[in-house]
Amino acid sequence: MNAETIAPPSQIIAGDCWRETADGRIELLAARCTACGTHHLPHVPVCASCSKEEFATAALGPRGTLYAYTIVRMPPPGYAGEYAVGYVDFPEGVRVFGQIRIVPEVPLASGIPVGLEIATLFKRPDATPVIGYRFVPTAGGSPR
Numbered sequence: 254m255n256a257e258t259i260a261p262p263s264q265i266i267a268g269d270c271w272r273e274t275a276d277g278r279i280e281l282l283a284a285r286c287t288a289c290g291t292h293h294l295p296h297v298p299v300c301a302s303c304s305k306e307e308f309a310t311a312a313l314g315p316r317g318t319l320y321a322y323t324i325v326r327m328p329p330p331g332y333a334g335e336y337a338v339g340y341v342d343f344p345e346g347v348r349v350f351g352q353i354r355i356v357p358e359v360p361l362a363s364g365i366p367v368g369l370e371i372a373t374l375f376k377r378p379d380a381t382p383v384i385g386y387r388f389v390p391t392a393g394g395s396p397r
């Protein structure tokens with residue numbers, strides 16, 4: 254399954270940067286430089302490490318480590334309530350920004366493991382949901 258089977262492209266954020274695997278996991282898709290192996294996400298036209306311009310798609314993770322976060326306590330219109338955003342480090346050397354689901358049982362802290370899910374990130378003024386990836390604290394286990 255890919256992003257287009259989940260929702261129309263106009264409702265998806267960064268749909269070229271994630272996909273759902275056959276076993277239902279969500280994975281982020283980086284651009285891996287074919288010359289030096291450096292991963293980039295978001296994708297870039299030129300490798301920042303070696304200046305080459307050829308890339309292959311490479312899945313990250315499946316888990317990352319929360320580097321830093323903040324909680325948005327006064328969300329803008331269209332958001333369901335408080336939410337968190339932050340940076341997650343992946344083993345491939347990529348630091349990715351995104352929303353983080355607040356899970357009451359797993360307090361957010363730098364260094365905790367996170368997985369990924371697809372979620373409605375916010376709704377447009379006409380109530381159309383906007384879909385994208387979101388990090389989920391895992392506490393070393395589920396959720397994926």
Ligand SMILES: [Zn+2]
Pocket residue numbers: 286287288289290291300301302303304305
């Ligand atoms: Zn490179």
